[in-house]
Amino acid sequence: xxxxxxxxxxxxxRQRELWxxxxxxxxxxxxxxxxxxYKPERMLLLEEDGVVQAMTAWFDTDFVVPGRGRYRAAYLxxxxxxxxxxxxxLAGQLLAGADQMFQGWNIPAVTTxxxxxxxxxxxxxxxFRECFVDxxxxxxxxxxxxxxxxxxxxxLSPEEYRKLRERxxxxxxxxxLPPEALSxxxxxxxxxxxxxxxxxxxPHGRAALCAEGMECGELLVKELLCLPEDLDWVLERLPSLxxxxxxxxxxxxxxxxxxxxxxxxxEMERSWDWSSTAYLGLAFD
Numbered sequence: 001x002x003x004x005x006x007x008x009x010x011x012x013x014r015q016r017e018l019w020x021x022x023x024x025x026x027x028x029x030x031x032x033x034x035x036x037x038y039k040p041e042r043m044l045l046l047e048e049d050g051v052v053q054a055m056t057a058w059f060d061t062d063f064v065v066p067g068r069g070r071y072r073a074a075y076l077x078x079x080x081x082x083x084x085x086x087x088x089x090l091a092g093q094l095l096a097g098a099d100q101m102f103q104g105w106n107i108p109a110v111t112t113x114x115x116x117x118x119x120x121x122x123x124x125x126x127x128f129r130e131c132f133v134d135x136x137x138x139x140x141x142x143x144x145x146x147x148x149x150x151x152x153x154x155x156l157s158p159e160e161y162r163k164l165r166e167r168x169x170x171x172x173x174x175x176x177l178p179p180e181a182l183s184x185x186x187x188x189x190x191x192x193x194x195x196x197x198x199x200x201x202x203p204h205g206r207a208a209l210c211a212e213g214m215e216c217g218e219l220l221v222k223e224l225l226c227l228p229e230d231l232d233w234v235l236e237r238l239p240s241l242x243x244x245x246x247x248x249x250x251x252x253x254x255x256x257x258x259x260x261x262x263x264x265x266x267e268m269e270r271s272w273d274w275s276s277t278a279y280l281g282l283a284f285d
Contacts, residue, residue: 004047006041006044007045018054032187033184037183054080055078055080057078059178071108071268077284079091079115095126108264113132113258131260132175133255133256133277134281135252153198158179160199165223169279188212202227205227208223219248220248221238221248252279
């Protein structure tokens with residue numbers, strides 16, 4: 001017998017087992033999720049004959065569409081099936097059950113970022129379509145130019161980062177993240193040197209940067225937001241401002257497929273312009 005349900009505290013050890021089997025994240029990374037964001041209702045489970053075999057976390061976000069409005073959107077995260085239970089369609093059943101729950105909670109949209117490119121087809125089969133894009137760039141140590149100017153990065157709280165983020169994304173279709181989600185990101189940033197939620201004064205305003213250290217020794221600027229006329233200025237100064245590792249960064253200005261959208265509201269599904277794109281940004285990947 002299969003049951004789709006929200007989790008309870010007694011499920012946490014099994015959830016952690018599934019998470020580490022599926023994604024290989026270390027204990028500190030998983031601990032951060034449970035310390036900053038987890039609540040039982042934020043984890044949906046597929047239970048088969050009394051055993052939890054699949055799970056997904058979800059973040060309660062808003063899809064901001066200029067000219068149309070704000071729509072509550074469930075961002076699916078850490079969709080995982082136990083290795084011994086794969087190949088039987090359990091993840092698809094979990095997503096279908098999650099859709100029913102979200103509809104009951106008056107959530108009209110669902111978003112996700114597939115963990116790897118091959119999973120885009122899986123999500124397509126389950127009703128998702130490409131929607132969210134970004135620009136992804138990288139540079140090596142050989143490309144660095146150290147600027148003598150003494151610009152300083154300032155750390156922001158999750159609440160402060162959200163306010164600045166929303167100001168910089170005004171006029172852009174995007175996902176607005178709640179402070180608790182940004183607290184989870186802040187905790188992930190703190191796991192390795194150089195990470196954090198930052199701001200920087202620029203010639204025409206302020207930039208927002210979310211930087212996270214990677215085990216490979218690369219510093220990933222998971223989100224870089226600023227006015228278009230300030231982007232080159234900021235990029236030129238990143239090596240001076242952050243630890244001297246190799247860099248990669250993401251911005252809203254690009255066409256790289258990143259995240260997917262499914263409308264649960266039939267009218268929105270019919271009227272949505274699927275040739276348009278939006279920005280998701282922080283996916284906690």
